[in-house]
Amino acid sequence: MSGIAERVRGGRKRRAADGFDRRLVAPMIFGSILNPINSSMLAVALVPIGHAFGVPPSQTAWLVSALYLATAVGQPVIGRLVDAFGPRRLYLLGTALVGVAGLLGVFAPSFWVLIVSRVLLGFGTSAAYPASMYLLRTESERTGMKSPSGILAALSVSNQVIAVIGPTLGGVLIGLGGWHLIFAINVPLSLACLVLGALRLPKAVRAGREADATTSADVPGMLLFAGSLTAFMLFLTSPGVAHWYLPVVGAVAGAVFARRELASADPFIDLRVLSGNTPLLATYARQLLAYTASYAFLYGYSQWLQDGRGLGPEQAGLLLLPMSLMAIGVTVLTGRRPQVRGKLFVGGIAQLVGVVALLGLNSDSPIWVLVAIGAVFGIPQGLIGLANQNALYAQADPERTGASAGLLRTFTYLGALLASAANAAFFKDGADTTGLHELAWMLVVVSVLLLAVTVADRALRRVGRD
Template sequence: MRRMWQPARGFDARFALPVLLGPALNPINTTMISVALTPIADAVHVSASTVVWLVAGLYLVSAVAQPLMGKLSDAYGPKRVYLSGLVIVAVSGLLPTLLPTFAGVMIARLLIGLGTSAAYPAAMTLIRDQSQRYNLEAPQALLSGLSISSLVTAAIGPVLGGVLIEFFGWQSVFLVNIPLALIALAIAWAWLPGDSTRVAAGPRPLTLREAVDPLGIALFAVTITSLLVFLLDLSSGLYWVIPIGFAAAGCFVWWERRAPNPFIDLRMIARNGPLARTFARLFLVYTAIFLVVYTASQWVQAEVGLAADAAGLIQLPAAVLAGIAAVVVARTRKVRLPLVVAAFAPLLGGVAITQLTSTSSLWLIVSALAVFGIPQALGSISNQAALYRQAPREQIGVASGLSRTAVQLGAILASGLVGVVFGAEPSDAGMHAVGWIVVGLTSAALVLTIFDRALEVGPGAQP
């Protein structure tokens, strides 16, 4: 009996801890910045519509880098990619202190996006490799832990950011990455198995060109950048970027459908309707969530008059609800009901936001924002459960990476909409517009969920 349990040691705390630490850095950086936007804008003398590029830039890099890092992990070893990403994060955390300008902060955010993007796909590859080493299925608790750790850190990001800014200044939301990355780096260096011990996955490793699909990456980046340039600076009338974006998107689709090793496997997505709908739900719900996260923090500081630490603390109930919902949903194999709730709860929250003003009582504001903690938990864990059933077994890593890209594309759109609804500065009217946009997005997600028969759990379904 003791011999039978011996292989499970490959997934003990020495393996699980570093695997869970690294992926938490991306979500905490995506949400921690929300309460720093106003202080940074004041310090470097830029408008609200300009400072939001700090949000959009990280998501642009992450959306491109996560699938790329996944391919590099498969081709050249996940530990190398994982450690390299952590080094980039640690270095980038120091830049805004050395170069306290908008350019310096922007470069730091782009590097943080690149570095943190390595962790999740590398972690998935590490888990897969460990399964092959021990000829053992990866524990479901560890896979769920990846989702829950990201969820928790994303939820506490605004709270941590607010406290750091209040006591140490806005640069602290970057400096905190240094100890976090170095701790994760030391543990991963010491405890993760070396890439030389990997079980060969195929007849030969991919070449660099096969692994990265440079043309596909370039076309995808041009498409997303064109959208961002247009949305984030509407007042400049940069309409010439629209045809560039459409042309790049068309070329991207044409190339990816023909490329032997595409950056994003559009053929696989087109053949798998249930998986495509899972990506769509993630995109719709998370666009709504991030739109509220980024606009609410600016609004309560500029219009309601709260300090940065208070702006972070009023989102604490959302973090608490997210934690409670995560515990509840992790115990069930059913996905339809949690996903219906994940769409309906923010729909109600959107309606509530349309009624808020700067003179509304604080408990009404907190209640409206707290609702958005529910879809953060249910949308993440239940869509991941659906994805594991729907994705081809041989492409589970690719599908997992694409699910993150769907979330990040939603965040990119949300960051672009901030400038559209607020313009030069936050306002009550802008928040009301946010509420109605959220209602539209989550209504679409609700319809998509209710009529998706593939979400029914069959007798042999896997969570």
């Protein structure tokens, strides 16, 4: 009997060695949803929070910007640390910080303390994605899988599911106990990630990649990067001749940052690697353009539904359901196909159609039109993000997978920052129809540029093909 039991255990071990370690999927998915759930729930909470603290949309936009400024800095930093020290410690530290930030938001005595909570959420939610990409790479090397498209699709679908329930859940929580509950939900989510991460993530760094105790965080580079982004954000939020110095400060800080990174042996962002990988640069550009439009729609449209169309947070959340349901359906149908060029082209066309449709909206537009526009926007959300993720997996240096993945998220959140600045600029005193139309014209330009970058990139034809 002991011999039979030993053979059974041996068979299990061989099967585990032959395929992707499924124990890793749960912590990867739970960690990856922390950022999108905090993004999507906030979309329907901006108006109630503004009313609670007596601040206009141009100020509540900083709740969006604070998270994404922190994430834009945090993703590549944590990606580099994951590459050096392995995913487990960074994953646990990041997800613990999410719980702390959630508690701070619940008891925030002022609007600016709430912004601090969002900054901490940005850093805390920055760990799971580069950790997941690192694990995908190590599992691919162990199992011999050429492209883990199924796991990538599962991660994308899980994020889309959160996009489904996020605005609706946010509206329900606001109805039950106010906007404070959208921060409180981070506490149980953080605890779930800590338990799963502690039990299932590997403790050892991958063989051949021992932790380097001399790894530098390049704090001056981080500060210059954050300072440049913040200066441009402040100007874009309130553009005008009186604030001429802000883009100058941003440009100078950016130039000093670039010079420092090019001269540094251990830079915050290795610009020399980027300059030698044109296909990867094109992927980052597409990510920036796609998510500028995506986040501008998510936050701008949901605010307009409440201020311009006169709906409540719960109704606005429900009207965003068709967008996310469409995104899930598209991802499920196409997620396992590794080819990306067709997905990017179709997604770009759908995005352009959606932003043009915004130009026809007014304060008495019928509900079915609002539903249809949301559904159209679900198509690019289901196609473009996953396609760029697959492209990055094929284009990145294997030894820099964590950092490259973190930088992809940085460009995602740079798009979110541009979207937040646009919403603040076009909705200065409220999300009215005129501001929505002005925002739509900007997004038409962004969508045309996305299509142009996609069509011009011939390297995409090779991604996903043997």
